[in-house]
């Protein structure tokens with residue numbers, strides 16, 4: 001499975017080359033850091049996260065919006081290490097059922113790195129990902145679905161850059177959102193709600 005996952009990661013990295021402006025500069029920084037990551041991945045355990053119920057709809061959208069990625073992700077999707085990392089909060093009791101990510105490069109990912117992360121975020125339809133922040137610089141690239149970031153609806157192909165500790169929130173539309181994400185800088189400190197709900 002790791003050869004197929006390596007192919008997917010290579011294709012996702014190629015997507016980063018489409019970024020321009022400040023997002024493009026961050027994409028170059030991320031590529032430089034990714035070049036330093038060891039080639040051999042550690043084994044990973046597939047998760048039984050409830051988020052996987054959104055995968056069929058997300059893959060159908062990906063087939064429409066990025067068929068070359070759908071072909072690679074389809075056979076792998078249910079076996080990826082989907083997880084959710086925030087502390088439980090009474091303000092958003094269902095978020096952990098509808099949002100998560102599968103990390104391929106990072107401190108606890110198959111390709112270990114303490115300076116860069118790369119993975120996929122999956123968020124169910126009509127979900128609100130409340131304001132949060134993290135020291136890492138974050139780059140999102142929408143693969144399928146639409147989502148509202150800072151009052152702007154962003155479509156497949158869009159890049160969204162968040163500076164270190166910039167507070168950000170987002171809301172998904174009628175379809176699940178599948179997005180590539182990267183972190184650089186302090187990728188070990190976690191994301192935290194801000195302000196605390």
Ligand SMILES: [Fe+2]
Nearest residue numbers: 138162168191
């Ligand atoms: Fe973020």
